[in-house]
Amino acid sequence: xxDSTESPDxxxxxxFTRIKEGTYxxxxxxxxxxxxxxxxxxxxxxxxxxxxxxxxxxxxxxLTSTEWSPNPAGGGQTFGIVPLLIGTVTVTVMAxxxxxxxxxxxxxxxxxxxxxxxxxxxxxxxxxxAGIPTVVYGYFALVYVTxxxxxxxxxxxxTFNALSASxxxxxxxxxxxxxxxEDAMSAVPDSLRQAGYGLGATKFEVSTGIVVPASISGIASxxxxxxxxxVGETMIVVVAMGAQARMPAVRxxxxxxxxxxxxxxxxxxxxxxxxxxxxxxxxxLVGGTLPYDxxxxxxxxxxxxxxxxxxxxxxxxxxxxxxx
Amino acid sequence: xxxxxxxxxxxxxxxRVRGIVFEYLSLGASVAGLLALGILxxxxxxxxxDLANASPEWxxxxxxxxxxxxxGFCLYSVGDPTVTRRAVAALGGGLVxxxxxxxxxxxxxxxxxxxxxxxxxxxxxxIPLTAYLTYVGNQGRVGAVGLGLIxxxxxxxxxxxxxxxxxxxxxxxxxxxxxxxxVFPAVALYVYARRSPSSRAATAAPVVGVVGILLAVxxxxxxxxxxxxxxxxxxxxxIPVAVVGERLVTARGGRTAGxxxxxxxxxxxxxxxxxxxxxxxxxxxxxxxxxxVGTAVAVYxxxxxxxxxxxxxxALPVLLVAGPLVGALVVGAWGVPAPDPWLDxxxxxxxxxxxxxxxxxxxxxxxxxxxxxIVAVLSFALGVGTAxxxxxxxxxxxxVGTLTRILQxxxxxxxxxxxxxxxxxxxxxxxxxxxxxxGTALTVSLTLSLxxxxxTIVSAQEAIRSVPDExxxxxDAMGATRWQTTKNVVLPEAMPGILTGTxxxxxxxxxxxAPLIMVGAATTVFSAPNSLFSKFSAMPMQIYAWADFPxxxxxxxxxxxxxxxxxxxxIGMNGTAILLRNRAERGS
Numbered sequence: 008x009x010d011s012t013e014s015p016d017x018x019x020x021x022x023f024t025r026i027k028e029g030t031y032x033x034x035x036x037x038x039x040x041x042x043x044x045x046x047x048x049x050x051x052x053x054x055x056x057x058x059x060x061x062x063x064x065x066x067x068x069x070l071t072s073t074e075w076s077p078n079p080a081g082g083g084q085t086f087g088i089v090p091l092l093i094g095t096v097t098v099t100v101m102a103x104x105x106x107x108x109x110x111x112x113x114x115x116x117x118x119x120x121x122x123x124x125x126x127x128x129x130x131x132x133x134x135x136x137a138g139i140p141t142v143v144y145g146y147f148a149l150v151y152v153t154x155x156x157x158x159x160x161x162x163x164x165x166t167f168n169a170l171s172a173s174x175x176x177x178x179x180x181x182x183x184x185x186x187x188x189e190d191a192m193s194a195v196p197d198s199l200r201q202a203g204y205g206l207g208a209t210k211f212e213v214s215t216g217i218v219v220p221a222s223i224s225g226i227a228s229x230x231x232x233x234x235x236x237x238v239g240e241t242m243i244v245v246v247a248m249g250a251q252a253r254m255p256a257v258r259x260x261x262x263x264x265x266x267x268x269x270x271x272x273x274x275x276x277x278x279x280x281x282x283x284x285x286x287x288x289x290x291x292l293v294g295g296t297l298p299y300d301x302x303x304x305x306x307x308x309x310x311x312x313x314x315x316x317x318x319x320x321x322x323x324x325x326x327x328x329x330x331x
Numbered sequence: 332x333x334x335x336x337x338x339x340x341x342x343x344x345x346x347r348v349r350g351i352v353f354e355y356l357s358l359g360a361s362v363a364g365l366l367a368l369g370i371l372x373x374x375x376x377x378x379x380x381d382l383a384n385a386s387p388e389w390x391x392x393x394x395x396x397x398x399x400x401x402x403g404f405c406l407y408s409v410g411d412p413t414v415t416r417r418a419v420a421a422l423g424g425g426l427v428x429x430x431x432x433x434x435x436x437x438x439x440x441x442x443x444x445x446x447x448x449x450x451x452x453x454x455x456x457x458i459p460l461t462a463y464l465t466y467v468g469n470q471g472r473v474g475a476v477g478l479g480l481i482x483x484x485x486x487x488x489x490x491x492x493x494x495x496x497x498x499x500x501x502x503x504x505x506x507x508x509x510x511x512x513x514v515f516p517a518v519a520l521y522v523y524a525r526r527s528p529s530s531r532a533a534t535a536a537p538v539v540g541v542v543g544i545l546l547a548v549x550x551x552x553x554x555x556x557x558x559x560x561x562x563x564x565x566x567x568x569x570i571p572v573a574v575v576g577e578r579l580v581t582a583r584g585g586r587t588a589g590x591x592x593x594x595x596x597x598x599x600x601x602x603x604x605x606x607x608x609x610x611x612x613x614x615x616x617x618x619x620x621x622x623x624v625g626t627a628v629a630v631y632x633x634x635x636x637x638x639x640x641x642x643x644x645x646a647l648p649v650l651l652v653a654g655p656l657v658g659a660l661v662v663g664a665w666g667v668p669a670p671d672p673w674l675d676x677x678x679x680x681x682x683x684x685x686x687x688x689x690x691x692x693x694x695x696x697x698x699x700x701x702x703x704x705i706v707a708v709l710s711f712a713l714g715v716g717t718a719x720x721x722x723x724x725x726x727x728x729x730x731v732g733t734l735t736r737i738l739q740x741x742x743x744x745x746x747x748x749x750x751x752x753x754x755x756x757x758x759x760x761x762x763x764x765x766x767x768x769x770g771t772a773l774t775v776s777l778t779l780s781l782x783x784x785x786x787t788i789v790s791a792q793e794a795i796r797s798v799p800d801e802x803x804x805x806x807d808a809m810g811a812t813r814w815q816t817t818k819n820v821v822l823p824e825a826m827p828g829i830l831t832g833t834x835x836x837x838x839x840x841x842x843x844x845a846p847l848i849m850v851g852a853a854t855t856v857f858s859a860p861n862s863l864f865s866k867f868s869a870m871p872m873q874i875y876a877w878a879d880f881p882x883x884x885x886x887x888x889x890x891x892x893x894x895x896x897x898x899x900x901x902i903g904m905n906g907t908a909i910l911l912r913n914r915a916e917r918g919s
Contacts, residue, residue, distance in 0.1 A: 024812065031814045032724050038716025039738055042788070045781050046741050049752060052759035112360035120354050121361075131909065132365055138835075138905060139368070140842025142871045143894050146878050147371045150886050181364045211350035232747065239749025241845035242871075246878050281751050281845070288754070288849045302849075306755040310748060317747040321740075 053310055056303035060086075063297055069304065075252035075278065077287060077298040086301050088308065090252040094277040095238060098173045098248070101273065102237040105177025107230055110184025111219075114226075117185065118192035119214045130186075137182040144175040145246025153247070167249025167276035175243050180233040187232065191225020192218050224327035231320035235313045241281040249276030250286050280305050372898075373454045374445070378891035381670040382453075383445045388667045390449045396661065397654035398457060404647055405464040408474030418464060425456030476635050476644030480628065484648065487627035489903070491620035494568065495613075496700045499859050500772070503563055505551050510567040512550070513543025560615040561604050569622035573597040576626035580633045592633050596625025674892035682857045683873065687884035692893055695873035697859040698772070699841055699900075702869055705776035706783065706840050711833050713780070714787030715822075717742075718829075721788075722795040723817050746785035753782045754849025762850055769851035771864045778846050783836040790832020794825040827915030834908035838901050844871040870897045 061069070064086050072087025113133070117126055152171040157164045164170070195218050203213040219226070253275070255267045278286075284305050287298045377383055402422075406415045433448035443451075468474030498506075517540030524536065557563065577593025584592075600622035608614030635642065662669055681691025717738075725735045757778030761767045767774045798821050806816040822829075853866045854876035860867035868876075874893045877885050 028812050028814050031817075032720075035716045035720035035724055038713050039720040039734075041713055042717060042738060042742055042745060042784060045756075045784070046745060048760055049748065049756045052756050053752070056759065109360045109363055112357040113364075116354075116357035116361045120357060129361055129365075133361075135905070136364055136368060138838055138842075138901065140844070140871055140897060140901070142842070142844040142875050142878075143897065146874065146890060146894060147375075149878060150890070151371055151374050178364045178367055185361075209347075209350050211353050214353075235747060236749075239751065241749065241751045242875065245845075246875065281749070284751055284755075285845065285848050288758070288851065289854075303755060303759070306752050310752050313747055313749055313752075314744060317744055321743070 049310065053303050053307040056300045057307045060297065060300035060304045063300070064304075073254050075283060077283075077301055078290065084297060086297075086304075088280070088305070090254050091278055091280045091283050091305070093255065093272070094169070094244075094248070094252070094279040094282070097169050097272050097277065098176060098240075098244060098279055099234055099237045101170065101173030102176035102180060102240075103230075103234055105174060106180040106184055106233050106237070109177075110181045110229070110233065111188055111226060113181065113185040114188035114192055115214055115219070117189045119210070119218060133182040133185060136178065137180075139179070141179065141240065141242040142246060144179055145172070145243040148172050148175040148243060148247035161270075161274055164274045165249075165276055167247065167251075168274050169244075169248050169277050170273040172244045172247040173273075175247065176237050176240050179240070179243070180236050183233045183236055184229045187229035188222070188226045191222035191229070194225070195221045224324050227327070228320035228324040231316050231323070235316035235320075238316075239281065239309060239313055241285060244279050245282050245285050248279070248282065250278050250282050251276045252278040252283065280309055284309075375891050375894050375898075376454070377445060377450060378887045379674045379895040380672040381888075382450050383447070383670075384668075385450065385670040386668050387447075387449045388665070389662060389669055390453065392661050392665075392667065393655070393658045394457070396658040397651075398461065400650050400654055402461065402464055404477065404650060405461075405468030405474055408468040408471035408477070408644070409464075410471060414464075414467065418460060421456065421460055425460075426452055429455050472641035473644040474641075476641040477647030478644075480631060480635075480645060481648060481651070483627040483631045484624050486907070487624035488620055491623035492616070493700050493704070494623070495616035495619045496697050497704055498564075498615075499697055499861060500701050500863060500865075502551070503560060504554075504557050505547060507557060507563045507567055508547030508550050508554070509544045512547050513540045513545075516540070516543055561608060561618060564615040564618050565601065565604070568619050569597060569600050572622050572626050576630050579630050584633050584637055588633050588637075592629040593626070596622060596629050599625055672892075673888040674895050678889075678892050679896070683855050683876075687882065687889050690877075690885075690889045692870065692873060692896060694856045694859045695868045695870045695893075696896075698856075698867040698869040698872075701772050701860065701867070702776050702779060703837055703841055705772070706780045707833070707837055709776065709780040710783050710787045710836065710840075711829075713784055714791050714833065714836075715829060717784075717788045718791035718795055719817055719822075722792055723813065723821060742785050742788055746789070749845075750782055750843055751845045751849055753778055754846035756781065757846060757850040768864055770847075770853055770866055772860060772867055773863045774850050775847055775852055775867075775869070778850055779840045779843060782843065782846060783840050786836040786839065787833055790836070791825070791829045794828025794832065795821060797828065798824040827911050831908045831912045831915075834904055834911070838904045838908075841869075841904070842871055842897065842901060844875050847872050848875070870900075 069086055069088055071089065072085055073089045074085045074087050075090050076083075076085050078084070117129060121129065148171040149167075152174060153164065153166060153168060156171060161170075199217055199221060200213050203217045208216065255272045257265045257267055260266050284302050287302045290298075402418065406418060409415070429452040430448045433443070433446075433451050437443060465474075465478070469478050517536045520536040520539055558566075573593040573596060576596070577589045580592040581589030600618050603621045604614040604618030606614075607617040632645070635645065661667075677689075678691050679696065680693050681689060682694055683692070684690045721735055721738060724731075726732050757774055758769075761774040761777050762769050762771075767777070802820050802824065803816055806820045811819065847869060852872055853868050854872055856866055856868045870893065874890055874897065877890045877893060880886070880890075
């Protein structure tokens with residue numbers, strides 16, 4: 008951000024210096040271009056193999072078939088993303104139930120109630136939550152959380168289940184919600200709070216009636232980012248949720264209204280999009296086979312979903328931002 | 332809202348209950364996640380160190396020989412009677428409270444699995460109190476000196492071990508030639524240029540370096556006889572480190588001190604290396620470790636002795652070594668049953684095995700060190716280059732302006748892409764298209780470098796942006812070119828921030844598993860990798876593989892030890908990063 012381009016050039020430069028300057032500028036530009044190339048490369052890699060895949064398996068079948076079995080024992084592969092989507096949505100919604108309220112309350116506490124001392128301790132500690140490797144969270148879920156839940160609340164729970172995986176994803180995404188939301192809340196000018204107090208509002212009313220609405224765009228964008236993180240989360244579900252692509256059993260309630268018991272989905276094993284990818288990659292990786300290509304199709308789906316969410320979060324943050 | 336009913340006369344009373352409930356609810360929410368994680372960590376530690384089987388006598392012995400002297404040291408450093416009183420009250424009162432509560436829960440509610448009250452007391456009272464007193468004691472002069480010394484020794488040992496490990500993979504003969512023909516002459520030229528006002532030598536230095544390294548790569552094919560590993564490590568690592576130490580100390584404390592600080596550790600390292608070689612230990616590794624630890628400690632000691640303050644702090648390492656020794660003696664003489672921890676030296680130095688007792692993490696540790704070394708270099712260079720371009724070489728308008736805006740949006744999007752998708756990129760691009768091989772160190776490192784690049788760039792940008800514009804204008808006013816301003820003013824100012832961000836990003840890379848699986852990294856390898864293209868594993872991969880084993884010795888023993896190792900490494904890295912940040916903030 009130098010202003011040197013606008014100021015008169017007083018330095019006497021010889022040709023060598025100019026070449027040197029140009030070389031360094033070019034080098035930095037090349038570094039920057041690498042990031043652009045990464046995006047292009049990701050998109051091209053995914054698209055290339057996904058196109059091969061979709062020439063074998065029609066898109067409609069991929070999107071509507073309710074069975075996922077890329078490597079069946081007796082042949083007859085089916086590639087239907089629906090059971091994987093059900094797994095991913097289950098885990099994401101459950102994780103959101105944990106992370107969004109807790110993260111928002113944490114942000115309100117940090118921004119409105121905490122003393123500077125408490126904030127200086129809590130914030131680095133919360134960063135630790137996000138910094139723990141996800142495979143470790145998966146191990147926690149499998150080895151400590153599931154047996155504990157089984158012994159106390161849900162005796163019929165299976166060893167691999169969606170619930171403990173989602174609990175851990177929820178805990179992991181708390182700091183993502185809290186840090187972005189807190190930034191948004193801290194950006195609310197103090198004059199608004201003082202105006203609230205001047206009208207006789209209590210601290211609770213100021214926090215929930217003024218600060219939260221004023222920073223709602225930041226909070227919403229933090230929610231979307233956290234959900235997109237949960238959608239793409241891999242190792243926790245791989246370790247703790249098992250690898251069985253299942254459609255939940257549809258039961259009939261009174262008057263024959265079909266419904267799905269959430270316990271069927273939560274307490275049993277399941278498979279998310281990411282688990283399906285890891286399962287194929289964990290087997291024998293041979294390029295050019297249909298399962299190999301299906302990984303890239305799944306990756307493309309994941310890439311598109313997270314990209315859309317990220318763009319959406321940017322748009323919300325930009326458009327609905329209150330300018331002060 | 333309270334103002335919605337203006338017709339009411341008088342102020343009335345506002346209920347405070349709702350506000351208080353909300354405040355405590357949000358406080359509870361803030362600590363809920365931390366609390367859950369804390370409990371899980373306690374259980375992992377109990378499993379990894381087999382504390383469930385630790386007898387109260389064993390815990391008491393080490394409490395008296397290790398914890399009490401250490402806490403005493405920290406309190407001495409604080410020198411504040413109120414802190415001392417509170418610490419003693421917390422220790423004593425905590426003991427009574429924890430024991431009472433624990434016994435109460437066990438009798439009236441239900442037994443708590445795999446915990447007993449001495450272990451609960453250890454985690455609930457002793458460890459938090461120790462951490463707090465370490466933090467407070469660090470503010471006092473004596474504590475700062477003692478903990479600083481420990482930090483130098485541990486950091487030097489970690490770097491030395493990592494350097495030694497890297498030579499399992501990288502050809503030390505290439506490094507010997509490259510150092511002799513490239514690095515050494517280039518540095519010598521550069522130093523010469525700094526001393527004499529001839530600027531041509533400074534320009535020639537990078538050229539000489541590059542030519543020398545290329546020459547070395549070609550010469551490696553033709554030259555067949557080399558000095559022994561010990562001599563190579565001595566010439567290429569120990570002597571340069573000693574010279575740097577000597578220069579640092581000479582600048583502050585004069586010639587004699589400098590020679591001592593450079594020479595004594597070097598002599599010790601050489602002696603240690605030769606002696607270790609004669610008894611069958613890896614001599615070259617010991618040479619490197621002793622040289623790095625010794626020089627770091629010597630430089631620090633010279634500064635402390637020069638200052639003449641807080642010399643008592645130098646006793647801390649002695650205290651910490653003597654404590655466990657005395658403890659072991661007492662335990663041995665008394666015949667107290669000791670726990671058999673899963674996380675021990677054998678676990679760190681042996682290969683994985685089907686047998687839980689023999690299983691070790693060594694090949695995975697070597698794999699992680701290699702990945703980190705390559706990722707650090709790549710992501711630092713690319714990240715800082717990009718950040719400099721976006722912050723220093725950018726423009727508001729024109730082609731460059733458009734490019735900058737696109738890049739900025741693109742980087743934000745890259746950060747949100749799931750790591751599995753990066754794994755697919757590595758699989759499709761590096762492993763298949765470029766033919767670097769499935770699951771080789773090179774494929775994995777390149778993939779992880781791209782994965783953490785957005786984080787590195789954003790933190791480097793923030794660090795560069797926080798350099799005041801006055802500095803740049805001042806440099807411009809002296810006639811400096813843009814590159815000179817960047818090199819001499821902006822980057823040195825921003826360096827602590829850049830390093831902090833890079834280390835935190837590396838912490839992310841060290842724990843990533845999903846991309847490794849996608850590019851086909853092995854879950855288990857039985858020998859340490861020996862080239863960039865050999866199959867290899869990493870710590871999180873090994874944990875993932877072990878977590879699949881159904882036997883309880885693996886679930887509650889070996890994996891717990893692996894998780895503990897990974898977490899200790901991560902906490903060490905993050906702690907270093909935060910220390911760097913704090914020091915930079917204090918300095919400015």
